[in-house]
Amino acid sequence: MSGAAGRYVHGYRSAEARRLRDQAAALEELIHAGTVYTAGSAVLEVGCGVGAQTVALAGRHPAARITAVDISAVSLAQARARVAAAGLGNVEFLQADIHALPFAAASFDHIFVCFVLEHLPDPAFALSLLKPLLRPRGTITVVEGDHGSAYFHPDSEAGRAVIACQVELQRRRGGDALLGRRLYPLLRQAGLAGVSVEPRLVYVDGSRPGLAEAFTRNTFAAMVAGIGEAAIAEGLIEPERFAAGIEALCRACEPDAVFCYTFFKAVAACADADHDGARLAVGAGIDAPQAPGSRLRASTDPAIRHACPRMHRIRRITAGAPARCR
Numbered sequence: 393m394s395g396a397a398g399r400y401v402h403g404y405r406s407a408e409a410r411r412l413r414d415q416a417a418a419l420e421e422l423i424h425a426g427t428v429y430t431a432g433s434a435v436l437e438v439g440c441g442v443g444a445q446t447v448a449l450a451g452r453h454p455a456a457r458i459t460a461v462d463i464s465a466v467s468l469a470q471a472r473a474r475v476a477a478a479g480l481g482n483v484e485f486l487q488a489d490i491h492a493l494p495f496a497a498a499s500f501d502h503i504f505v506c507f508v509l510e511h512l513p514d515p516a517f518a519l520s521l522l523k524p525l526l527r528p529r530g531t532i533t534v535v536e537g538d539h540g541s542a543y544f545h546p547d548s549e550a551g552r553a554v555i556a557c558q559v560e561l562q563r564r565r566g567g568d569a570l571l572g573r574r575l576y577p578l579l580r581q582a583g584l585a586g587v588s589v590e591p592r593l594v595y596v597d598g599s600r601p602g603l604a605e606a607f608t609r610n611t612f613a614a615m616v617a618g619i620g621e622a623a624i625a626e627g628l629i630e631p632e633r634f635a636a637g638i639e640a641l642c643r644a645c646e647p648d649a650v651f652c653y654t655f656f657k658a659v660a661a662c663a664d665a666d667h668d669g670a671r672l673a674v675g676a677g678i679d680a681p682q683a684p685g686s687r688l689r690a691s692t693d694p695a696i697r698h699a700c701p702r703m704h705r706i707r708r709i710t711a712g713a714p715a716r717c718r
Contacts, residue, residue, distance in 0.1 A: 413442065413444050413474075414606060414610040414611055414614075415444065415607075415610075415611040415615075416444035416445055416447070416448060417606065418603065418606035418607045418610070418611055419594070419607070419611070419655075420448050422592050422594065422655065423445070423448070423506060423535050423592075423655070423657070424448050424449070424452055426590075426657075427452075427504075427533055428453075429449075429453040429456040429501070429502055430455075430456070431455035431456070432455065432456070432457070433453070433456040433457070433501040433502055434456075434457050434459070434499065434500045434501050434502075434527075435449065435453070435456050435457065435458050435459070435500060435501065435502045435503070435504060436459050436461065436495070436499070436500040436502070436503045436504070436522075436525065437449060437458060437459070437460040437461065437503075437504045437505075437506075438461055438490055438493075438503060438504070438505045438508060438522065439461070439462055439463075439490065439505065439506070439507070439508030440460035440461060440462045440467075440468075440471055440485070441462055441464070441467045441471065442467050442470040442471050442474065443460065443467075443470060443471025443472070443473075443474040443475055444474075445504070445506045445507075446458065446460045446471055446474070446475055446483060447474055447475060447478050447480065449504060450475065450478075450480040450482050450483045451478065451480060453482075454480075454482060455482075456482065457482055457484075458482055458483045458484070459483075459484050459485075459486060459500070460483055460484070460485050460486070461485075461486050461487070461488045461490075461493065462485075462487065462488075463487065463488065463489050463490075464487075465487055468485050468487055471485060472485055490508070490512070490518050490521070490522075491517075491518065491521060493521070493522075493525065495525050497524045497525065498524075498525070498526065498527045498528070498530075499525050499527075500525050500526060500527065500530060501526075501527055501530050501531075502526075502530055502531050502532070502533070503522050503525065503526060503530070503531075503532040503533070504532075504533050505522070505532065505533070505534045505535070506534075506535040506536075507535065507536065507537070509534060509536055509571055509578070510536055510537070510562070510567050510568055510569060510571040510572075511562070511565075511566075511567040512566070512567065513566035513567070515568075515571065515578055516578050516581040516582050517582075519532070519534075519578060519579060519581075519582035519584065520582040520583060522582075523582060523583055523584060523662055524662075526661075526662035527662075528662070529661065529662075530661065530662050531659055531660065531661050531662075532579075532584065532659070532660050532661075532662075533657070533658070533659050534575055534579065534657070534658045534659075534660075535655060535656070535657045535658075536571045536572040536575060536655065536656055537569075537571075537572050537653065537654075537655050537656075538569075538570050538571065538572030538573050538654060538655075538656065539555055539558060539559050539569040539570060540559075540570045540573070541572070541573075541652075541653055541654035542555055542612070542651075542652070542653045543651075543652050543653075544640075544641070544644040544649065544650060544651045544652070545644070545649055545650040545651075546640075546643065546644075546649065548636075548637070548640035548641075548643070550633055550636040550637040550639075550640050551637050551640030551641050551643075551644075552637075553629060553633060553637050554616050554620075554623075554629065554634055554637030554638060554640075554641065555616060555637075555641075557616075557619065557623040557628045557629050557634070557637075558615070558616050558619050558623075560623075560628055561619050561622055561623055561626070561628065564626070572654065572655060572656035573656070575589050575656050575658040576589045576658065579658055579660045584660035584661060584662065585660065585661050585662070586659075586660055586661045587658060587659075587660040588658065588659050588660070589656055589657070589658040590656070590657050590658075591654050591655070591656055592654065592655045592656070592657055593652060593653075593654050593655075594607055594651075594652060594653045594654070594655070595650075595651075595652045596608050596644075596645075596650065596651045596652065597649070597650045597651075598646070598647035598648060598649070601647070604644075604645040604646075604649075604651070605645060607651075607653075608641070608642075608644050608645045608651045609642055609645045612641065612651070612653060613638060613641040613642050613644075613645075616637075616638065616641060617638045620634050620638070
């Protein structure tokens with residue numbers, strides 16, 4: 393990742409590595425749909441961690457050359473093993489800090505940064521350091537979540553309290569768990585051009601039990617549960633209340649429950665460019681095969697584009713028929 397490894401609020405235990413892999417599998421289409429790196433492209437992945445996104449990047453762009461960087465030697469070892477197990481040969485790994493990357497200017501056609509900026513004390517500064525590494529007409533793709541966008545039914549004060557603990561704990565470590573909403577101004581502040589941000593909504597209900605298990609339980613609830621020890625030790629919440637909050641989040645996996653969360657995906661350029669190498673496929677449908685019960689679908693219903701122009705860029709993971717804007 394970057395800076396002191398201790399800033400990573402989720403830690404480096406095996407349970408976190410497993411959660412990251414589960415998250416990558418559940419959200420691959422949501423994160424990577426619309427990103428197209430042409431053959432021969434030099435791509436830098438910053439903060440590759442255990443290689444959860446690296447496998448998707450390399451597998452979806454077999455003719456691109458991926459350089460994956462992370463500050464943690466432990467994470468890099470897992471990433472190398474994961475990429476090797478997938479039989480991918482187009483990835484080179486390097487241990488380095490995002491604030492001191494050992495690359496010459498204009499070394500890469502594209503840069504990919506996923507779930508990294510939220511852990512940095514000055515994400516705009518980090519982006520400004522990445523900008524010179526791009527070649528003319530190069531692009532940078534950034535993906536972040538926003539814990540303020542998490543809603544669930546049945547609602548629970550305890551459930552909202554444990555999410556608030558995650559947000560506060562990350563703030564105390566110099567990060568921002570609400571960073572998704574700030575991507576546009578951050579990229580502009582870093583001097584990048586042609587910034588385009590697309591919200592990508594995860595919506596889960598009883599008709600998608602596979603997604604409820606993969607995302608609501610194994611990704612989101614597991615992430616919040618992982619900060620329990622630190623949150624209690626720092627006096628943010630009582631143990632009994634934390635347990636009740638995690639139980640409430642897991643309750644949102646039940647057939648009569650609903651959970652939704654919004655990620656934000658941004659693409660920008662080092663100068664005015666048309667992003668011909670990496671594009672957000674706004675309006676392009678996704679219906680990729682997933683594990684049984686967890687099939688992801690992106691709604692591109694014309695009713696959204698025409699009745700609600702401001703919403704037409706929202707890519708959804710829906711629970712059934714395409715959403716209608718009323």
